[in-house]
Amino acid sequence: MKSSMFRGAYLFHVHTDRTDGKLSVQDYFTLAGQYGVSSIVFLEHIRKAPNYDVEAFISEIKYTAQMTGLTASIGFEAKLLPDGILDISESHLALAEVIGIAEHGFPDDLTVLKWAFSTALNSYTRDLGNKSVVWVHPGLWFRKRGLMHSHYQDYCSMLNEAQDAGVFIENNLRYGLVDESLSAGVAPSSLVLGADAHAQEDLQRWRDWRTSNLPQPILADDGDSLDRDMGSVSGLLTT
Ligand SMILES: [Zn+2]
Numbered sequence: 480m481k482s483s484m485f486r487g488a489y490l491f492h493v494h495t496d497r498t499d500g501k502l503s504v505q506d507y508f509t510l511a512g513q514y515g516v517s518s519i520v521f522l523e524h525i526r527k528a529p530n531y532d533v534e535a536f537i538s539e540i541k542y543t544a545q546m547t548g549l550t551a552s553i554g555f556e557a558k559l560l561p562d563g564i565l566d567i568s569e570s571h572l573a574l575a576e577v578i579g580i581a582e583h584g585f586p587d588d589l590t591v592l593k594w595a596f597s598t599a600l601n602s603y604t605r606d607l608g609n610k611s612v613v614w615v616h617p618g619l620w621f622r623k624r625g626l627m628h629s630h631y632q633d634y635c636s637m638l639n640e641a642q643d644a645g646v647f648i649e650n651n652l653r654y655g656l657v658d659e660s661l662s663a664g665v666a667p668s669s670l671v672l673g674a675d676a677h678a679q680e681d682l683q684r685w686r687d688w689r690t691s692n693l694p695q696p697i698l699a700d701d702g703d704s705l706d707r708d709m710g711s712v713s714g715l716l717t718t
Pocket residue numbers: 556581583615616
């Protein structure tokens with residue numbers, strides 16, 4: 480588990496106009512600069528055969544990071560498939576610094592979901608190296624079927640299994656699956672805040688959430704106060 484990208488004033492989980500987002504890579508860097516973000520963790524949709532140029536996307540991020548002086552990490556949100564693999568090619572997996580596991584489009588079968596999830600956790604957390612794995616909008620499959628309440632124990636056991644495998648759990652602001660994750664007893668060190676941004680209003684919501692849930696940075700003259708005072712989201716959620 481690599482966690483350095485989830486420290487300080489990071490912006491995690493943004494979608495660009497390469498897929499269904501409205502903002503460009505450049506837009507995110509511009510807005511991040513205005514919002515006091517020091518690092519952007521892109522998490523773009525992907526499939527085994529994506530309909531955009533993944534290498535060009537990565538090059539644009541790296542180039543813009545250099546030009547702006549902000550840190551950026553490359554990530555992809557991949558769908559969990561019923562055979563326990565993620566919908567991403569080996570070569571694109573190798574380029575990713577962070578992988579998001581998503582339940583989008585998974586069939587209506589809890590037994591298969593649990594099996595596929597376990598299988599994916601096993602294979603994708605082996606030989607991780609410097610890669611991070613995040614279960615994004617965890618429990619969306621349960622939520623969409625109205626099963627969160629009746630199958631809460633299944634949800635909790637999946638959260639535990641993910642954490643035991645060293646997978647981060649996303650506190651997803653778009654779907655508001657925050658309370659479920661928190662009340663399920665996710666360890667603060669496993670939680671990461673995700674904007675799941677597609678447009679500027681999503682960034683606004685992300686910023687408002689941070690403003691009301693995190694202490695504001697206190698300007699100091701040593702220049703490194705931002706990271707220290709904003710702290711990690713996960714740590715502060717326990718208070
Ligand atoms: Zn998603």
